Amino acid sequence: MVRVTTPEPTTPTASTPATPSTPGTGGLRIEDAEGVRPRLTFFKVMAFIVGIGLLVLVAEMVLSYGFDKKGDQNPLAWWPQPHGFVYMVYLVATALLGFKVNWPLTKIVLVMLAGCVPFLSFWVEHRVSREVESGLTRARQ
Numbered sequence: 001m002v003r004v005t006t007p008e009p010t011t012p013t014a015s016t017p018a019t020p021s022t023p024g025t026g027g028l029r030i031e032d033a034e035g036v037r038p039r040l041t042f043f044k045v046m047a048f049i050v051g052i053g054l055l056v057l058v059a060e061m062v063l064s065y066g067f068d069k070k071g072d073q074n075p076l077a078w079w080p081q082p083h084g085f086v087y088m089v090y091l092v093a094t095a096l097l098g099f100k101v102n103w104p105l106t107k108i109v110l111v112m113l114a115g116c117v118p119f120l121s122f123w124v125e126h127r128v129s130r131e132v133e134s135g136l137t138r139a140r141q
Contacts, residue, residue: 030101030132030139039097040132046086046093047125050115053083058118090115101132 030036060076063069071077091112098108114124 030135032100033136033139036097036100036132036136039093039100040129040136043093043097044125044129046090047115047121047128050087050090051119051121051125053079053086054115054118054121057083087115090121097128097132101135 056076056079060074060079063074063076069077094112094115095108097103098111103111111124111128114120
C-alpha cells in the first residue's frame with residue numbers, strides 16, 4: 001500500500017525573515033548566491049560578444065545594402081550565420097541568469113530582445129550586472 005502525504009504549509013519565523021524587495025532592484029531575490037555568480041559572468045561575456053557581433057552585422061548590412069557589395073565582394077558576408085548562433089547562446093545565458101534570480105518572464109524576454117538593438121546590449125548588460133551584484137551583496141549580508 002502506498003501512502004501519499006502532503007507537507008504542512010510553513011510560515012516564516014523570526015529566524016527566517018522574508019527577503020524584502022528593494023526599490024530599484026525589481027524585487028530581485030537571490031537564494032543561491034554561489035549559483036548566480038557563474039551565470040552572471042556567462043551573461044556578461046555573452047552580452048559583450050553579442051553587442052560587438054551586432055555592430056559587425058550592421059557593418060555587413062551597410063556594405064551589402066548601402067554599397068551594393070554582394071557575395072564575394074562583401075568581406076563580412078560570412079558573418080550573419082555565426083552571429084545567429086552567438087545570439088542563441090546569449091538567449092540561453094539570459095534565461096539561465098533570469099530564472100536563477102527569479103526575474104519575471106517579461107523581464108527575461110526584454111533583456112533577450114536587447115541583444116537585437118545596436119548598443120542596447122551594452123547598456124542592458126551594465127544595468128543587469130549592477131542589479132544582480134546589488135542582490136548578491138544583500139544575499140551575503
